[in-house]
Amino acid sequence: MDPYVLLDVRTDATQAEIKAAYHRALLAAHPDKNITSTIDIAALKEAYRVLSSPELLKNAKTGPRPAQIVSLSDFTELPAGDVWEHPCRCGANYCISASDMDAGRHLVPCASCSEVVWVGYEIVEE
Known part of the structure; x- marks a missing residue:
């Protein structure tokens, strides 16, 4: 899934906006806060990892490479x-x-x- 969509941030978001969106998404997905959440916390972590790394971010913007x-x-x-x-x-x-x-x-x-x-x-x- 697109990391921008997963964290609900614009493609031109700053690192501070990405970090804030990541924390909001983690809170929303936390089982103690939302028992019915279907959001995968590992996917949120991966989205944040990609968007916070310049090299991984470059690859995320180019889209998936077909096998x-x-x-x-x-x-x-x-x-x-x-x-x-x-x-x-x-x-x-x-x-x-x-x-x-x-x-x-x-x-x-x-x-x-x-x-x-x-x-x-x-x-x-x-």
């Missing part, structure tokens, strides 16, 4: 239609929908692990 390029023809169309899936090496699947393709999205994350693939396809004009 491999996979052709849409290697995906399996699901019976419901308009959704295709491809197995990840972790055992879960990558899924891409017709609306993703209409929007020009090529980077597809695994449903379970942190792997991302670049899906190759062409949009056919009718």
Whole structure:
């Protein structure tokens, strides 16, 4: 997940704003403060680590790097239609929908692990 979204800060936030947002998010996610919280504290810590490091921050701004390029023809169309899936090496699947393709999205994350693939396809004009 995008560390800026996770900590709810702007991309031009100062280090002081990032630190304050991190502490707010930790308090909101703390089990003693919010029993029903579904926020992963480890993910918050990782987001803060990334946003507080100039080198990691540079990589966060460039987005995920795909593990491999996979052709849409290697995906399996699901019976419901308009959704295709491809197995990840972790055992879960990558899924891409017709609306993703209409929007020009090529980077597809695994449903379970942190792997991302670049899906190759062409949009056919009718």
